[in-house]
Amino acid sequence: MKSIHLYIVVLGLLLQSPAIGQIQSVTLQASGLTCSMCSRAIYKSLQKVPSVSKVQEDIEHSSYHIQFVDPGKVSLENLKKAVQDAGFSVAKMEVKANFNNAFVASDSSLKMSDFIFYFVDIPKQNLNGDKKLLILDKDFLLDKDRKKYGGDYSTMPSANGNDRIFHVTIEKS
């Protein structure tokens, strides 16, 4: 039932909303590794993802800051798959995006590039400037952290079949 509800919300949104945000960069943390050879395998795998222009690594924390040639063509699924192909998992993925007076609240959504962000557990607010969105879907966040947000979220195709819906929250700073 929940997913049907979500489809209706998203379908409504698709009909009325132009893109009101722009992805700037992605920061991800990988899990399952310590050594630099493993870290380099992920680094090399991320570099091969289409549209990635630059990857900056923090080996000690297994963390990668990723920038893009064309942020409009970013595929978060491909970034996740690159980490998995290297033999590891995504522990956390944050998308930094620039907003211009975008109204959001829990259970509202925004379309950005080829995907739709469905907001979870946030107060009503207008987003302005750069914000970091934490992806809550399965395989994008450690299970123990996903539990904090109360749902068993997973990415799904939107009603039109072209976009993917990601569940996100804005971490309280």
Next chain:
Amino acid sequence: MKFFSKFLYLSLGLILISYRASSQELYVFTEPASNMPAKSLGIRASNWLMYDKSGSTLNYQLIPEVMLGVNKNIMLHLDGFFTNQGGNFHAVGAGTYIKYRLYSADAINRHFRVAAFGRVSLNNSAIFQEEIDLTRNNTGYAVGVIATQLLHRQAISASVSFNQAYNNGAENKFPPGQPDQAINFSISTGRLILPKEYLSYKQTNFNLMLDLMGQHLLKENGNFLDMAPAIQFIFNSQSRLDIGYKFQLYSDMQRVAPNGFMIRFEHLLFNVL
């Protein structure tokens, strides 16, 4: 029983050392449960310098190996076996090793993995020992499982496999009446010593490794247990140099050259397939 209590005692000791200490799973004499990255290619040359028990000669064996990360779940090794046995350096066989990921649970700086593996080897050497060794001496196959736990700077693995030997090639038959089946088992641990803090992929890594490897012959009793400490350097997060010494702790079976050094070079090429 004496053999197994010794193995158990040593294994427990090894586990305790691991927990007290903290790369770790790039074992020198055994394989971890983890696979290599998908679409990567590794090349490896293992040089074995083993002391022959029958005399003062040194047996030299070279095993060049190509390793392929087919996808994130499957990896494949193709290896050749060369030896100076009989005085001249020559090829004696080839083998293939496949590993399949069965289970993987990742957390920050940790993982637990289980993999199944299989090996098929063809070898033309003459057989002078009871030990079944599918990487250096026997034609046959092996199937087994490996589990690996990584805990930050320390990794520990255990494996068990079933080994079946057949007649070797070049008219070198498997000795009649000698057990042709064995169970192999191993416990391995590795610890990342340097660097203390990672700043760059160019930092050289230094690891300490310890493998404990045993074999139990089926049908007729026969056992051995070897220990093999090793040091490992990883350069540029891409190339490896391993230097290890393997020695027999216990054996009640006939073996030709259980003790000696192994020196290995390995280089990994990312995203080439």
